[in-house]
Amino acid sequence: MALVKFTYALKRFFPKLADTKANGKTLPAVLQEIEASYPGVTKYVLDDQGRLRQHVNIFIDGVMIKDRTKLSDPFQENSEIYIMQALSGG
Amino acid sequence: MESCSFEGVPISIAYADPRNGTWWACQDHGHWGVKLQRSKDRGKSWEEVTAPAYPEGEEVKDGMPATTRYLWSMAHGGNNYTSRLWIGTDPGGLFVSEDGGNSFQLVESLWKHPTRKEGWFGGGRDLPGIHSIVVDPRDEDHIHIGISCAGIFETTDAGKSWAIRNKGMSADFLPDPTVETGFDPHIVVAAPSNPDFLWQQNHCGIFRSTDGGKNWIDVSEPQGPARFGFAIAVAGDNPDQAWVAPADSDVNRTAIHGALVICRTDDGGKTWKQLRNGLPQENCFDIVYRHALVNDSNAVVFGTTTGNLFFSPDRGENWEVINNYLPMIYSVQFAD
Numbered sequence: 474m475a476l477v478k479f480t481y482a483l484k485r486f487f488p489k490l491a492d493t494k495a496n497g498k499t500l501p502a503v504l505q506e507i508e509a510s511y512p513g514v515t516k517y518v519l520d521d522q523g524r525l526r527q528h529v530n531i532f533i534d535g536v537m538i539k540d541r542t543k544l545s546d547p548f549q550e551n552s553e554i555y556i557m558q559a560l561s562g563g
Numbered sequence: 564m565e566s567c568s569f570e571g572v573p574i575s576i577a578y579a580d581p582r583n584g585t586w587w588a589c590q591d592h593g594h595w596g597v598k599l600q601r602s603k604d605r606g607k608s609w610e611e612v613t614a615p616a617y618p619e620g621e622e623v624k625d626g627m628p629a630t631t632r633y634l635w636s637m638a639h640g641g642n643n644y645t646s647r648l649w650i651g652t653d654p655g656g657l658f659v660s661e662d663g664g665n666s667f668q669l670v671e672s673l674w675k676h677p678t679r680k681e682g683w684f685g686g687g688r689d690l691p692g693i694h695s696i697v698v699d700p701r702d703e704d705h706i707h708i709g710i711s712c713a714g715i716f717e718t719t720d721a722g723k724s725w726a727i728r729n730k731g732m733s734a735d736f737l738p739d740p741t742v743e744t745g746f747d748p749h750i751v752v753a754a755p756s757n758p759d760f761l762w763q764q765n766h767c768g769i770f771r772s773t774d775g776g777k778n779w780i781d782v783s784e785p786q787g788p789a790r791f792g793f794a795i796a797v798a799g800d801n802p803d804q805a806w807v808a809p810a811d812s813d814v815n816r817t818a819i820h821g822a823l824v825i826c827r828t829d830d831g832g833k834t835w836k837q838l839r840n841g842l843p844q845e846n847c848f849d850i851v852y853r854h855a856l857v858n859d860s861n862a863v864v865f866g867t868t869t870g871n872l873f874f875s876p877d878r879g880e881n882w883e884v885i886n887n888y889l890p891m892i893y894s895v896q897f898a899d
Contacts, residue, residue, distance in 0.1 A: 482594070483595075486595070486611075513611065516596065516613075516614075517592075517595040517596065518595075520596060520628075520630035520631075521616040521617045521619075521621075521628075521629065521630040521631055522617070522619060522620075522621075522628040522629070522630055523619075524628065524630070526594065526595065526596055528593060528594040529594060529595070558594040558595075559594070
């Protein structure tokens, strides 16, 4: 199972947010699982069309994903998926 | 200060629905997108409701997916439609809720308007945005909206169809100023005592209509100061009385010569009086954004880009400071 971690900045809106294991084999599937645990959180990460928001990044095992539109970047069974905010503006 | 909610989060619109006392906060999170918050206890507690979102596959222009980038205007649907709310957005979509704001739907007829993809463009923001929603209290299916940059659109059937109402307005920034759309009304308001009297502070001056927007007349002072600006307010009891908050010009968006002035007309824009008593008259750089000048009876209030909030008890003759150290003020409203 992949382990999903979140930037501390999201905890302002989702105080119970914690590292979460997910079964999904794709990033959209993982995010769907996260949404079930923390309703509304994916709307903070993705825009209306399901794309990664401009100032949000996802790292898989320390590497920033390349496909911000369809989130098709692959990951391993034991990968760490880190959702962070880009430090835009300073 | 009675309360402060969402410290550190930019609020594009703070709106109190006069029908039921519900407060709304349109949030503009830099990282996390726009959010919509609702309070039924005057800001003691808030609940996040689903913000207007564009249906899958919708595009601003060919190849540019549509996503809600900014909530730029909010209006209630009137006393006959107690659950109806309107929200205007960047990139140009109008949304309506029929369930008190629990959900919002894109108004397809406007989004599919034949002028939109080619004839609307950004002004003040990168993409087109709806900043004004004027619901006619005599007939709440009759609505004018203001779009930067496109102009004024009117519906008489609650948004099923739209007419362009830009006649008489100017767009001197365009290579072809005679276009159908592409105008930049900064804000549009109606006179409560006669909703056929519409006023707008436009990028190219101050305009007034006495026939429900069918014809617009430039009522600016050619040499200023009542000329360029963002905000306008109309007296509740007099459709010929209005206030504007002039800025220097579109190329120099500061107070004029370092001095803050509000201008008021009492004769439908034929003449403008400069109101300065109590306002800073040197070393001042404040301007007033489009939703930050309001009036109620004799009271007039405006907030500025540098976080100053001013109040007049006598229609602008005299001003006093409410607060000097607020963040940039986007939106001001009287609430019961």
